[in-house]
Amino acid sequence: MPKTGVLIETENGGVKAINYGLLTAAMGNKENEVIAFITQNDAAEAKDDLAAYGVSKVVQLKVGSGDINSSPDLCARALAAAVEEFELDHIAGLATAPGRDIFGRLGAILDVPLVSDIQSIDYGAETAVKSHFSGKTMATVKLEGSPVVFTVRPNAVDPVENPVDAETAEFNADVADGPKVTVKEVKASQQDKMELTEAPVIITGGRPIGAPDNYKMLDECAEVLGAAVGASRASVDAGFAPHSMQVGQTGKTVSPNLYIACGVSGAVQHFAGMKTSKVIVAINNDKDAPIFEKCDYGIIGDMFEVVPVLTEVLKASEEK
Amino acid sequence: MQVYVCAKHVPDTAANIKIKGENDYDTTGLKFVVNPYDEYGLEEAVRLVEKAGKGEVVIVTVGPAQAANTMRSALAMGAARGILVKSDDKFLDSRTAARALKAAIEKDGSPDMIFTGKTSVDTEGSQTPYRVAREFDFPVANEISALEIQDGKATAEREIGGGAREVLEMSTPCVIGATKGLNEPRYPKFPDIMKAKKKEIKEFELADLGIDAPASDGAPVKLEPVPERSGAKIMQGGSVRESVEELVKTLKDSKVL
Numbered sequence: 374m375p376k377t378g379v380l381i382e383t384e385n386g387g388v389k390a391i392n393y394g395l396l397t398a399a400m401g402n403k404e405n406e407v408i409a410f411i412t413q414n415d416a417a418e419a420k421d422d423l424a425a426y427g428v429s430k431v432v433q434l435k436v437g438s439g440d441i442n443s444s445p446d447l448c449a450r451a452l453a454a455a456v457e458e459f460e461l462d463h464i465a466g467l468a469t470a471p472g473r474d475i476f477g478r479l480g481a482i483l484d485v486p487l488v489s490d491i492q493s494i495d496y497g498a499e500t501a502v503k504s505h506f507s508g509k510t511m512a513t514v515k516l517e518g519s520p521v522v523f524t525v526r527p528n529a530v531d532p533v534e535n536p537v538d539a540e541t542a543e544f545n546a547d548v549a550d551g552p553k554v555t556v557k558e559v560k561a562s563q564q565d566k567m568e569l570t571e572a573p574v575i576i577t578g579g580r581p582i583g584a585p586d587n588y589k590m591l592d593e594c595a596e597v598l599g600a601a602v603g604a605s606r607a608s609v610d611a612g613f614a615p616h617s618m619q620v621g622q623t624g625k626t627v628s629p630n631l632y633i634a635c636g637v638s639g640a641v642q643h644f645a646g647m648k649t650s651k652v653i654v655a656i657n658n659d660k661d662a663p664i665f666e667k668c669d670y671g672i673i674g675d676m677f678e679v680v681p682v683l684t685e686v687l688k689a690s691e692e693k
Numbered sequence: 694m695q696v697y698v699c700a701k702h703v704p705d706t707a708a709n710i711k712i713k714g715e716n717d718y719d720t721t722g723l724k725f726v727v728n729p730y731d732e733y734g735l736e737e738a739v740r741l742v743e744k745a746g747k748g749e750v751v752i753v754t755v756g757p758a759q760a761a762n763t764m765r766s767a768l769a770m771g772a773a774r775g776i777l778v779k780s781d782d783k784f785l786d787s788r789t790a791a792r793a794l795k796a797a798i799e800k801d802g803s804p805d806m807i808f809t810g811k812t813s814v815d816t817e818g819s820q821t822p823y824r825v826a827r828e829f830d831f832p833v834a835n836e837i838s839a840l841e842i843q844d845g846k847a848t849a850e851r852e853i854g855g856g857a858r859e860v861l862e863m864s865t866p867c868v869i870g871a872t873k874g875l876n877e878p879r880y881p882k883f884p885d886i887m888k889a890k891k892k893e894i895k896e897f898e899l900a901d902l903g904i905d906a907p908a909s910d911g912a913p914v915k916l917e918p919v920p921e922r923s924g925a926k927i928m929q930g931g932s933v934r935e936s937v938e939e940l941v942k943t944l945k946d947s948k949v950l
């Protein structure tokens with residue numbers, strides 16, 4: 374049975390929900406044995422959560438007496454060592470900011486191809502599908518190299534439960550030299566915002582939002598929806614939102630189940646970042662706005678009237 | 694200060710991509726530009742050299758002969774000269790690209806800094822900076838939106854999610870993959886564009902640099918357009934509340950909510 378290693382991302386001591394889709398992709402048609410690697414929390418704590426999605430071994434990854442999380446170089450080198458130790462045929466991670474950084478390094482260390490940000494995988498055909506040209510085309514690419522290294526776009530693959538029995542282990546990688554890059558500091562976000570690329574639902578405000586404070590209206594709706602709040606570039610450039618909220622070609626690429634665009638015209642560069650959302654809803658006061666031509670559902674109206682009502686209706690339907 | 698900027702020749706992101714055959718696209722009439730993220734790297738490089746008061750910025754591209762035109766616009770933004778390693782491969786694999794970039798830079802001089810973009814907007818690989826760094830055995834940081842260089846040390850910031858930022862420290866020379874936020878790339882003025890026409894672009898073949906034929910792993914076996922959604926189903930309630938209620942019901946019925 375081919376072996377697939379997966380780097381798991383944790384948060385506040387728990388397994389982040391976005392890992393489960395990654396595990397489903399990693400497992401294929403239950404054709405692979407999946408080994409999870411954890412750097413942050415105690416592997417034992419994560420074991421049950423991971424076993425529910427097909428992980429048969431949870432490995433605490435370490436680098437001697439050093440702190441593996443003090444440098445992406447250390448984590449990448451430890452993973453490279455794990456490939457050999459566990460005889461992995463594939464190694465996968467999430468295409469998140471930390472995932473892209475570690476797997477970029479890993480691909481270079483192993484000197485094998487890295488297929489980044491894939492949306493689906495077919496182990497039988499040895500291919501994966503990923504975006505090319507800012508979301509305008511989908512490319513089917515060959516999975517080459519030993520091991521095969523890839524990252525999976527968060528939320529692109531629906532998680533499927535597959536409970537198995539899991540064991541825990543520890544692997545202390547021998548990484549001789551010091552890292553070249555060290556994490557000096559992590560500056561927490563001003564607000565405790567949900568990360569856009571991981572959110573199952575996103576509500577975005579475009580240029581007509583008009584002022585930073587007006588995002589509160591979207592924050593309130595987002596809270597009921599369990600959503601993250603996004604912005605268009607026009608809004609970011611106008612100083613209404615930080616760049617970390619920008620969706621699109623020069624912002625973030627997101628794949629939520631539901632994307633609600635309020636006061637967004639529907640420029641190609643915006644669509645480049647949210648086209649793979651499962652359902653797109655537009656709220657726009659112009660019935661001829663281009664966005665209505667390329668989304669699933671629309672409400673023609675002033676967002677300042679529609680959004681508060683949406684918040685209210687959602688709240689009411691939750692209470693029921 | 695000898696600074697190299699890896700700049701890729703890519704189709705304009707606003708352009709329509711016409712797929713040709715199974716896994717190719719038509720370049721006739723297609724507008725090509727400097728990969729947008731590479732412009733942030735270039736701007737940063739030009740500012741570094743301006744601040745140092747000495748040195749030069751050199752653009753390095755691996756691409757087809759036509760890439761020389763694209764390189765001219767990078768030269769107009771303040772680079773001194775360019776190096777073009779010729780390859781007609783539209784989907785050049787990133788390992789070959791990195792080796793070619795390394796060989797071209799090494800042949801030319803000794804880098805104090807290397808800049809790239811965070812990702813190329815055509816193949817969306819997000820890995821060449823790491824590979825270039827590995828070839829040189831330099832530190833690397835990617836997706837950088839703030840950078841400070843002082844006394845042989847670089848401090849770089851990147852967003853890691855939810856607005857949180859990671860501050861990385863490394864020694865120079867290093868490879869920095871730039872993204873939006875790092876600076877505002879300058880808009881070349883007419884005299885800069887005229888001057889750029891006379892700047893030198895050295896050309897090499899991959900073989901001149903001792904680089905083997907590219908691997909096949911870059912090329913897609915199939916390329917397909919992403920289907921556009923058909924028009925929206927507009928909620929037709931008489932009032933705002935009715936439209937919203939219809940929307941929520943529709944989303945619940947289809948299990949989206």
Ligand SMILES: Cc1cc2nc3c(=O)[nH]c(=O)nc-3n(C[C@H](O)[C@H](O)[C@H](O)COP(=O)(O)OP(=O)(O)OC[C@H]3O[C@@H](n4cnc5c(N)ncnc54)[C@H](O)[C@@H]3O)c2cc1C
Nearest residue numbers: 579580581605606607621622623624636637638642658676
């Ligand atoms: C190289 C490049 C990269 C780019 N990258 C990005 C990117 O990453 N992300 C991005 O978003 N854009 C990007 N853009 C910009 C993009 O082309 C558009 O300019 C931008 O997306 C427009 O933002 P908007 O829809 O918020 O504003 P507008 O185009 O001004 O549209 C506002 C919309 O809101 C509607 N409206 C007005 N008032 C109301 C109201 N009260 N209620 C409801 N609707 C209302 C209007 O009818 C209109 O449709 C990029 C452009 C370039 C050239």
Ligand SMILES: Nc1ncnc2c1ncn2[C@@H]1O[C@H](COP(=O)(O)O)[C@@H](O)[C@H]1O
Nearest residue numbers: 699700755809810812813818819820821
């Ligand atoms: N063929 C190339 N020529 C010059 N620079 C390149 C080339 N390919 C990649 N790069 C650089 O590497 C960055 C990331 O590219 P990629 O790994 O393809 O996403 C780009 O933004 C460029 O700066």
